[in-house]
Amino acid sequence: MNDAMEKSGALFEGARRALEPTQEDIDRNHRALLAKIAGAASLAAASRFEAESAGAATKAVAAKSSFSLLALKIGTSAFLVGAVALTVSRVLPSSSRTTTPAAGTSALEVPPVSSDTPVAQQPSSALDVSELPSASNAATQDHSKRAIALPASSGVVRAPEESAVVSDEPLFEGSAPIHVSPLLAPELSLLQRMASAQRKGQSAEVSALAKEHERKFPNGVFREEREAIRSLSDCGAHVGSNEATLVRFESAYPKSSLGERVRKACAK
Amino acid sequence: MNPPTPNRSDIEGAEPLEVRAVALEEKVSAGSFDEIYRSHVSFVWRICQRMRVPEMNIDDAVQDVFIVVHRRLVDFDGSVPLRAWLYGIVSRVVADHRKRFRRKESAVSPMDSERNLGVETFASSLPAPERSLEASQALGLVEQLLERLPEEKREALVLSRLYEMTVPEIAAATGGNVNTIYSRLRVAEREFEALYATHLATGVSP
Numbered sequence: 339m340n341d342a343m344e345k346s347g348a349l350f351e352g353a354r355r356a357l358e359p360t361q362e363d364i365d366r367n368h369r370a371l372l373a374k375i376a377g378a379a380s381l382a383a384a385s386r387f388e389a390e391s392a393g394a395a396t397k398a399v400a401a402k403s404s405f406s407l408l409a410l411k412i413g414t415s416a417f418l419v420g421a422v423a424l425t426v427s428r429v430l431p432s433s434s435r436t437t438t439p440a441a442g443t444s445a446l447e448v449p450p451v452s453s454d455t456p457v458a459q460q461p462s463s464a465l466d467v468s469e470l471p472s473a474s475n476a477a478t479q480d481h482s483k484r485a486i487a488l489p490a491s492s493g494v495v496r497a498p499e500e501s502a503v504v505s506d507e508p509l510f511e512g513s514a515p516i517h518v519s520p521l522l523a524p525e526l527s528l529l530q531r532m533a534s535a536q537r538k539g540q541s542a543e544v545s546a547l548a549k550e551h552e553r554k555f556p557n558g559v560f561r562e563e564r565e566a567i568r569s570l571s572d573c574g575a576h577v578g579s580n581e582a583t584l585v586r587f588e589s590a591y592p593k594s595s596l597g598e599r600v601r602k603a604c605a606k
Numbered sequence: 607m608n609p610p611t612p613n614r615s616d617i618e619g620a621e622p623l624e625v626r627a628v629a630l631e632e633k634v635s636a637g638s639f640d641e642i643y644r645s646h647v648s649f650v651w652r653i654c655q656r657m658r659v660p661e662m663n664i665d666d667a668v669q670d671v672f673i674v675v676h677r678r679l680v681d682f683d684g685s686v687p688l689r690a691w692l693y694g695i696v697s698r699v700v701a702d703h704r705k706r707f708r709r710k711e712s713a714v715s716p717m718d719s720e721r722n723l724g725v726e727t728f729a730s731s732l733p734a735p736e737r738s739l740e741a742s743q744a745l746g747l748v749e750q751l752l753e754r755l756p757e758e759k760r761e762a763l764v765l766s767r768l769y770e771m772t773v774p775e776i777a778a779a780t781g782g783n784v785n786t787i788y789s790r791l792r793v794a795e796r797e798f799e800a801l802y803a804t805h806l807a808t809g810v811s812p
Contacts, residue, residue, distance in 0.1 A: 345802060345803070346799045349802060353768060356744060358651070363651070364647050367665050378673070509804070513807045517803050518796075519799060557756060561754075
């Protein structure tokens with residue numbers, strides 16, 4: 339696994355942690371869920387009992403009424419208990435929640451088809467990517483001869499480890515070299531030429547390379563960087579109005595982390 | 607150990623028998639409702655969180671999902687992987703919550719709406735305070751970088767890397783072809799890595 343994969347993997351792991359429930363969340367939710375299901379089941383039972391009783395012999399009218407009423411009361415009580423349990427589970431402070439044992443777990447289980455087998459076994463995800471349809475970029479062909487299977491739970495098939503491409507020079511002033519997959523090397527290379535021309539003040543060359551990038555990589559991953567370099571170049575050379583250039587970039591990429599660089603360049 | 611070779615039908619784009627076999631195996635091993643809850647509550651929770659269910663409604667949304675599961679488990683025939691089936695339920699439940707949220711919002715005054723139930727609540731549902739700042743920042747950056755990918759690649763990455771679904775599960779959940787998903791995911795991973803590398807290299811905070 340190369341550096342970019344590792345860093346990206348660690349970033350996703352962090353993001354998953356932000357979405358995960360805590361054990362306390364799980365336990366609280368489980369108790370509330372069981373209470374809801376118990377309440378709903380009791381009400382349903384009461385309704386069924388009433389419906390079945392309606393067809394019974396007329397001799398049992400009095401008994402039926404009292405029994406159905408009783409069943410309904412039981413159902414309603416169970417529902418109320420469920421609602422109370424739900425409320426309590428939400429209102430109680432966390433320390434109280436964690437000390438409350440989970441109740442009624444087994445009573446509500448749906449009969450298992452096979453109780454001995456583990457839940458949701460994951461399939462093996464290994465697959466030789468060389469036999470898969472080609473990816474959009476021809477560069478993938480050279481690097482897909484072997485497959486590395488990730489742990490089964492991820493379901494991701496990795497291409498063989500790819501040697502990272504390091505850019506000769508940074509895209510932006512003060513930024514570090516970039517490591518990317520060979521898959522993206524042609525696009526990055528073009529962008530580097532653009533950045534180099536921009537640093538030399540060759541705005542016509544920047545413009546030509548930007549158009550080449552648009553043509554060759556209409557869905558390129560570095561579109562935002564391309565527009566940032568073009569804006570830096572245009573503002574540096576005062577091609578058109580700097581204000582209009584800035585507005586154009588900020589409208590297209592309002593959340594861009596490169597916005598500050600463009601703003602500074604266009605303010606000059 | 608060599609990885610197992612793919613099913614021939616997968617390569618040729620025919621019906622993915624492997625997927626069906628796995629799904630049937632899951633059906634057999636699905637076990638009790640309680641086991642399903644314990645095994646998949648994190649999965650469901652993560653989806654609800656990411657689908658912008660407000661923090662205060664997460665419990666309800668997750669419970670609603672499992673109430674549906676409880677009701678329909680007997681009908682689950684294993685024709686799709688269990689997690690793909692669950693994903694479909696979560697998506698519908700979250701959509702329903704959104705509708706209810708909007709109705710509730712339109713029933714209050716604009717001022718109350720802005721103060722308590724603003725439209726942005728869905729768009730700015732943040733992880734609970736107890737979640738670490740680092741994890742929240744990682745999620746924020748992931749979302750920011752994902753926004754730069756086309757919809758299909760973004761979806762594949764989210765299902766794979768945030769929800770940890772397998773490719774057959776993703777294919778079943780999205781109605782896509784297994785091989786297409788493998789290819790799409792691989793390209794999406796490389797593009798995401800490049801975006802992250804660029805982000806790190808430019809040294810600018812999001």
